Amino acid sequence: MSCIVSRSRPMLLRGTLTTFRRRCGKATCRCATGEPHESPALTFTESGRTKTVTLAASEVAEVTAALAAYEAARAELEAAAQAGLVKLRNRRQGGSGSEGGRR
Numbered sequence: 146m147s148c149i150v151s152r153s154r155p156m157l158l159r160g161t162l163t164t165f166r167r168r169c170g171k172a173t174c175r176c177a178t179g180e181p182h183e184s185p186a187l188t189f190t191e192s193g194r195t196k197t198v199t200l201a202a203s204e205v206a207e208v209t210a211a212l213a214a215y216e217a218a219r220a221e222l223e224a225a226a227q228a229g230l231v232k233l234r235n236r237r238q239g240g241s242g243s244e245g246g247r248r
């Protein structure tokens with residue numbers, strides 16, 4: 146078990162990287178005249194609701210990598226699950242069929 150802990154795993158994130166636009170509300174700010182503040186943000190669904198986390202510009206690269214890492218890990222998991230299914234099916238077809246009564 147310790148091998149999993151000691152291995153430095155990349156951060157994983159699920160969601161979409163977007164640009165969040167908002168007006169801060171200050172009358173003297175440039176956003177009051179029509180140019181809203183733009184900041185990178187991560188949107189994701191949690192418990193069926195869409196949520197947004199605004200990001201610092203310095204975090205964008207890290208978040209992008211974390212999103213890619215999640216996609217890669219998910220694709221790997223999907224492939225492994227598909228391989229397991231193929232294995233199970235091959236076992237059914239390869240056997241004599243005496244146990245395959247339930248359908």
Ligand SMILES: [Zn+2]
Pocket residue numbers: 168169170171174175176177182
């Ligand atoms: Zn503003």
